[in-house]
Amino acid sequence: xxxxxxxxxxxxxxxxxxxxxxxxxxxxxxxxxxxxxxxxxxxxxxxxxxxxxxxxxxxxxxxxxxxxxxxxxxxxxxxxxxxxxxxxxxxxxxxxxxxxxxxxxxxxxxxxxxxxxxxxxxxxxxxxxxxxxxxxxxxxxxxxxxxxxxxxxxxxxxxxxxxxxxxxxxxxxxxxxxxxxxxxxxxxxxxxxxxxxxxxxxxxxxxxxxxxxxxxxxxxxxxxxxxxxxxxxxxxxxxxxxxxxxxxxxxxxxxxxxxxxxxxxxxxxxxxxxxxxxxxxxxxxxxxxxxxxxxxxxxxxxxxxxxxxxxxxxxx
Ligand SMILES: [Zn+2]
Numbered sequence: 542x543x544x545x546x547x548x549x550x551x552x553x554x555x556x557x558x559x560x561x562x563x564x565x566x567x568x569x570x571x572x573x574x575x576x577x578x579x580x581x582x583x584x585x586x587x588x589x590x591x592x593x594x595x596x597x598x599x600x601x602x603x604x605x606x607x608x609x610x611x612x613x614x615x616x617x618x619x620x621x622x623x624x625x626x627x628x629x630x631x632x633x634x635x636x637x638x639x640x641x642x643x644x645x646x647x648x649x650x651x652x653x654x655x656x657x658x659x660x661x662x663x664x665x666x667x668x669x670x671x672x673x674x675x676x677x678x679x680x681x682x683x684x685x686x687x688x689x690x691x692x693x694x695x696x697x698x699x700x701x702x703x704x705x706x707x708x709x710x711x712x713x714x715x716x717x718x719x720x721x722x723x724x725x726x727x728x729x730x731x732x733x734x735x736x737x738x739x740x741x742x743x744x745x746x747x748x749x750x751x752x753x754x755x756x757x758x759x760x761x762x763x764x765x766x767x768x769x770x771x772x773x774x775x776x777x778x779x780x781x782x783x784x785x786x787x788x789x790x791x792x793x794x795x796x797x798x799x800x801x802x803x804x805x806x807x808x809x810x811x812x813x814x815x816x817x818x819x820x821x822x823x824x825x826x827x828x829x830x831x832x833x834x835x836x837x838x839x840x841x842x843x844x845x846x847x848x849x850x851x852x853x854x855x856x857x
């Protein structure tokens with residue numbers, strides 16, 4: 542961040558790194574700095590710290606170099622500081638938000654808050670982003686981060702630093718949202734009447750005897766017809782392994798309401814193994830396995846659509 546242009550103030554980080562700056566930009570960005578430059582500040586602008594060569598006052602700040610670099614890049618024209626605001630981690634964002642709030646840098650704070658939607662930060666720590674979004678009452682960012690927390694197989698498996706910053710009410714709302722998502726998607730695994738069974742003929746209506754212990758029955762849907770525009774519900778026979786897969790999916794979705802839960806290796810491998818050992822005549826393992834995988838894709842998409850309809854209730 543240091544540059545060769547004549548500067549009229551030096552900000553020094555907690556590591557004693559000097560950042561050359563201009564009072565005009567700092568004053569325009571922050572009433573706190575503006576006051577500091579207009580009022581005598583014996584504690585912050587120390588005569589002993591004034592550089593002899595350049596007669597530039599030095600202000601020692603509590604922020605570390607990285608944070609100081611970020612907030613200066615937010616309140617100076619890029620041509621002055623030579624760097625663009627770019628965050629690498631959630632702790633960096635947290636420090637920048639704290640500092641911009643502390644110095645009352647309204648515009649810089651707004652620009653930093655846009656980083657709450659940064660995809661890589663959301664991927665790395667969605668709970669941490671949710672906590673920050675709630676802290677700053679950013680509704681859309683909190684909603685997006687809450688949705689991202691569903692990619693976690695368990696919301697809070699152990700202590701995480703984000704918990705220090707999150708209000709119990711906001712955490713409770715996140716648990717309630719997860720529960721609402723689980724209720725919505727579990728019904729897809731328990732009630733099969735959304736499945737238009739003719740799209741997956743090799744999974745249903747196996748022509749083995751009804752007394753065969755490898756067969757079960759379930760209610761699925763016929764394709765829409767003139768008489769039944771929504772498709773009529775029909776009971777059909779289905780392989781036992783498919784029912785087992787759906788039951789285990791339901792159990793998994795209760796804890797982890799996300800499409801990845803039904804694509805879990807153990808679940809899928811067990812189903813594929815059962816398919817490979819099918820004994821019934823007329824059911825070809827290869828075809829059944831292809832149909833199952835296509836069903837699984839549609840099932841996962843249905844789960845994603847179902848979750849997209851669930852809205853978190855935020856208290857702001
Ligand atoms: Zn069969």
